Amino acid sequence: MLKRLLALIADGDRTWSSETLARELGVPSPLVDDLLARLVSEGYLSCASRATSSACARCSLHSPACDKASGPAIWQLTDKARRLVSAATG
Amino acid sequence: MTTTTVSTLKVALAGAPNTGKSTVFNALTGLRQHTGNWPGKTVERKTGVHRRNGTVFSLVDLPGSYSLSANSVEEEAARDFLATERPDVVVAVVDASSLERNLYLVRELLELRLPTVIALNMMDVARSAGLEVDVERLESALGVPVVALVARQGKGIDELVDAIEQAAKTGATPDIARLPLEPDTAMLLDALDQAVPLSLDLPYPREWLLVKLLEGDRALAKALKTEVPPEARPDIEAALRHRDGAAIEIAGARYDWAAAIYHQTVRRERSESSLAKRADHLLMHPLGGVLAFVAVVFGIYWLMFSVAAPMQRFLDDKLVGGSTTRLESALAGWPHWSTSLLTNGIIGGVGTVLTFIPILALLFLALTVLEDIGYMARAAFVMDRFMNLIGLRGKSFLPLFVGWGCNVPAISGSRIIESPSARLTTILVAPLVPCSARMVVIALFTAAFFGSAAAFVAWGMVMVNLAVLAIVALLISRLLFRGHESSFVMELPRYHVPNLRSVLLTTLTRLRHFVTLTGTVILGVSLVVWALSTFPGSGIEQSFLGHIGRGLAPLGSLMGLDWRAMVALLTSFVAKEQTIATFGVLLGSNGDSSLRTSLAGIMTPAAALSFIALQMLFIPCAASTVTLFRETRSWRWTAFAVGYMLVVSFGVAILIYQTARLFGLGV
Numbered sequence: 202m203l204k205r206l207l208a209l210i211a212d213g214d215r216t217w218s219s220e221t222l223a224r225e226l227g228v229p230s231p232l233v234d235d236l237l238a239r240l241v242s243e244g245y246l247s248c249a250s251r252a253t254s255s256a257c258a259r260c261s262l263h264s265p266a267c268d269k270a271s272g273p274a275i276w277q278l279t280d281k282a283r284r285l286v287s288a289a290t291g
Numbered sequence: 292m293t294t295t296t297v298s299t300l301k302v303a304l305a306g307a308p309n310t311g312k313s314t315v316f317n318a319l320t321g322l323r324q325h326t327g328n329w330p331g332k333t334v335e336r337k338t339g340v341h342r343r344n345g346t347v348f349s350l351v352d353l354p355g356s357y358s359l360s361a362n363s364v365e366e367e368a369a370r371d372f373l374a375t376e377r378p379d380v381v382v383a384v385v386d387a388s389s390l391e392r393n394l395y396l397v398r399e400l401l402e403l404r405l406p407t408v409i410a411l412n413m414m415d416v417a418r419s420a421g422l423e424v425d426v427e428r429l430e431s432a433l434g435v436p437v438v439a440l441v442a443r444q445g446k447g448i449d450e451l452v453d454a455i456e457q458a459a460k461t462g463a464t465p466d467i468a469r470l471p472l473e474p475d476t477a478m479l480l481d482a483l484d485q486a487v488p489l490s491l492d493l494p495y496p497r498e499w500l501l502v503k504l505l506e507g508d509r510a511l512a513k514a515l516k517t518e519v520p521p522e523a524r525p526d527i528e529a530a531l532r533h534r535d536g537a538a539i540e541i542a543g544a545r546y547d548w549a550a551a552i553y554h555q556t557v558r559r560e561r562s563e564s565s566l567a568k569r570a571d572h573l574l575m576h577p578l579g580g581v582l583a584f585v586a587v588v589f590g591i592y593w594l595m596f597s598v599a600a601p602m603q604r605f606l607d608d609k610l611v612g613g614s615t616t617r618l619e620s621a622l623a624g625w626p627h628w629s630t631s632l633l634t635n636g637i638i639g640g641v642g643t644v645l646t647f648i649p650i651l652a653l654l655f656l657a658l659t660v661l662e663d664i665g666y667m668a669r670a671a672f673v674m675d676r677f678m679n680l681i682g683l684r685g686k687s688f689l690p691l692f693v694g695w696g697c698n699v700p701a702i703s704g705s706r707i708i709e710s711p712s713a714r715l716t717t718i719l720v721a722p723l724v725p726c727s728a729r730m731v732v733i734a735l736f737t738a739a740f741f742g743s744a745a746a747f748v749a750w751g752m753v754m755v756n757l758a759v760l761a762i763v764a765l766l767i768s769r770l771l772f773r774g775h776e777s778s779f780v781m782e783l784p785r786y787h788v789p790n791l792r793s794v795l796l797t798t799l800t801r802l803r804h805f806v807t808l809t810g811t812v813i814l815g816v817s818l819v820v821w822a823l824s825t826f827p828g829s830g831i832e833q834s835f836l837g838h839i840g841r842g843l844a845p846l847g848s849l850m851g852l853d854w855r856a857m858v859a860l861l862t863s864f865v866a867k868e869q870t871i872a873t874f875g876v877l878l879g880s881n882g883d884s885s886l887r888t889s890l891a892g893i894m895t896p897a898a899a900l901s902f903i904a905l906q907m908l909f910i911p912c913a914a915s916t917v918t919l920f921r922e923t924r925s926w927r928w929t930a931f932a933v934g935y936m937l938v939v940s941f942g943v944a945i946l947i948y949q950t951a952r953l954f955g956l957g958v
Contacts, residue, residue: 202550203543210780216675217780220571228550232391235357236546237780242362243539246780277779285536 202226204289206236207245211278211286237276245282248275299347300459301376305369305400306384307393308355311412313337314442315384316352319452336368343452351378357392359399360506360542367510373403375494379459382451384410387417387424387439390557394549395542397433401465402499406458409437410451415444421560429556435465470502470544476537479530480505486526491518504531506538567786574666580673587670589750591657595650596746600738602649604887611642611875612885631825632818639879640817640872643886644809647871648802650734654727655801656794658695663789672781681761682768687717694724698915702922716767718922719932722911723760725753727801728867732906735871739887740899752900756907759943763935808866816865817872820858824877831877846941850905850948851898860905866912897951901944908940 209225210217219237223230240246278286306312320339327336337352353372354365373381383400385393390411400407409429417424430437436454440447472480483501493500493514503511504527512531519527573579615634622630661667671692678687687708694701701721708714725733733752737745823836831837840854847857859873871886878889894902910933911919920929 202546203539205543207539215679216672218575218672218783219780220575220783222780229391229553231389232546232550232553235392235395238357239542239546240539242360243542245539275779275781285539288536 202228203236203240204285206233207240207278207282207286208289210246211283240282241276245279245285246276247279298345299349300380300455301349301351301378302380302382302455302459303351303353303373303376303378304382304384305353305373305396306355306410307357307386307396310355310384310386310389310393311440311442312355312384313352315382315410315412315440315448315451316350318442318445318448319348320350341452343456346456348452348455356396358396359403360508373400373405374496374499377405377494379406379462380455381405381407382410382455383407384412387411387414388420388422390417390422390424391549391553394552395545398467398545398548401433401435401467402496402502404464404467404496404499406462407435407465408451408454408458409433409435410440410442410447411437412440412442414439414447415441423558423560425556425558429552432552432555433465434467469498470541470548472544473540476505476540479534479537482530483527486523486530487515488519488523491515493518502541505534506541507534570786571669571783574669575673577673580669581677584670584673585754587661587666588753589746591654592749592753593746594657595653595734596738596749599649599653600734600745603646603734603738606646606649607643607885607887611638611646614638614642615879628825632821635825635876635879636818636821637814639875640821641809641814643875643879644731644813644868644872645806647731647734647868648805651727651731651805652798652802654730655798659794659797659801660789663787663794665784665786668781668783672783675781678764681765683717683720683764687713690717690721691724694721694726696727698722698724698726698911699918702915702918705922713768715923715928716764718919719767719928719935720760720764722915722919722932722936723756723763723908725756725907726867728912729907731868732863732870733903735886736890736899736903739890740896748900752903752907755904755943755947759908759939763939805868809868809872812866813869813872816862816869817876820862820873820876836877850901850941850944851895851952852902852905853893855893856898856902860902860909863906864910864913864916866914867906870906895956897948897956900951900956901948904947905940905944908936908943910936910940 206222206226209222219230219233223233226233237246241248304312304316316337316339319341323340325338327338335354339350339352341348341350351372353369356363356366356369358366359370359373360366372378381400381403383393383397385397397409411424411426411429414424424439426437426439436458438447438451438454440451442448480501483504484497487497487501487504495503495511500511500515504515515527516524574583615638618634618638619630622633658667661670674692678691683691687705690701690704690708693704698721701724702718705714705717705721708717733749737749737752741748820836823839824831824834826834828834836858837854840858843857843861844854847853852860855874855877858877859870862873863870874890875886878886878893890899910916916929916933919932920926923929
């Protein structure tokens, strides 16, 4: 199931939420949250929001106006995940 | 199957957090509890005793954990206790309303081959959520006793004690099938089995140990290393070297097992129809969600103009106008330039900008509340689908979303995009996102020219801005997008009532930044604008700025704008809010204290519309331009961005002015 989930995230030009992934996998969405957490802990997903936060940290304006912390958490594939997916798809 | 004589039973309570494990523990032990720490860990260890019919149940409440993977000290403490202490019975406390999330841990517990009882707690919650768990079928699927509980009401506790006693008596261990693994992983497991000596003196079940090693359990690998003879190590290391991907395959197989059991045993009697679900049905609908977003944006503008704009007008009339008049009479004998510096340069510039605090406060408050209740993430999700249509796929969305606050982090944030062409496209369109600074300018002009229709006009202009962004993005992406971006997962927070304190704090922090900017950068530039518009003397038309402005007048005339509007536009390069301060300085000098009235005197509604468009699409502010260069590391692309925005802003502004004139707004 985890590999299928990785393949789903890797393939396609769309943004997923737990709910849409759950529908695709045919499982309840809380389970998808667990699967995502598992993929994060195993190093297959990383939080993309952090990249924005680090960009904000380097911003000379130090502006709270953009409220960097308020953006939604976004998870993306790591290189490790991409290697695994491409190995699986040949 | 073995038979044991029972007097004192060691019972471990395992379970994920929030399954009611502590409630079960308390129901069983009452006040007979002892609290300490797990050896070598700062994790609380609770033990207690339950006595019945001469049998002593010595209970250990294991730390709440979702698995036995040793990803946290809690999981490690639970795993070590179970694997090394080998309790007589393990009670897996499971939340019946969230069975799918709990079965993974159950699977891991069963793999330990200890007598196990499932305490299926929160049956009442499951029923009220419309879930019917078939207890008998679950028992049959798991191969261990399952007891249904409502622990907080004490229901099922006696039956649970019976089941524990029975499980201890029989000592029956779970007969669970090996995980179905892909051939490569199964071969690795076999290789590891061959490599790990059978004589090894470790307190763990062998198969469990081998699987955990394949999963990459560092603590167990370290323990193994000290026990294994040196000659066996190379084979073990060789087997483990190829275990890449084995961890998620094993975990995935456990999840597959859990999903299969869930589907066999849980029936949804009725679909959950909570308020949150109904809200999501609308807010995340591909079309309904976009319409809802458009309506929310309009609602914010309506609030800004119906609630905050009158306050701004009051401040403008009473504070700016009033203090200007008082100062002029108080400083009657002073040199003209010094009075002008105070009234036009400082009050006209900075004072006017500060009157917009009510409007900004409401804008920030509305945005913060929307974020806090969980709407913004949903809006982002829906708008991302829309952005796919315009060629801005996947991760381009996040930086652009941030751009609503400020364009600088929007440009910097594009570094999350791996594909160079997609990243460049995002950087190039990010300055077109209508930032909060531009909102202030829109608020001034729409309120000054369109009265009760101000909210509609402001909303319409934002929609025009977004349409231009979409067209530019589409054009650039068609020319530049060649790479493939993988999709990503966005976390949608639960809806909740906003936290008043947090909302107010965030709003105040944002406002403080605005006031600081006004008191520093905008004050400085206002003084420069005042000096250029005052000297060498003989009136503003003959000033240095007058000469510069007249050079821009022919271009301005295409949009119905005079040289002062063009100068105000130019100064917005410093910061977008500077436009207002510059107008305040330049128009304050004609003696009229109300900027709105003065603006109406120098441009028509058609020209005001074209100026709003110009301001929204004009070249990025200085900070954004520097960031653009820093992120692209190219003067060529920076110049391209500035150049195309210049062309687009003037093109759209001219088009809007000429069209508006046709509709009679040019007078």
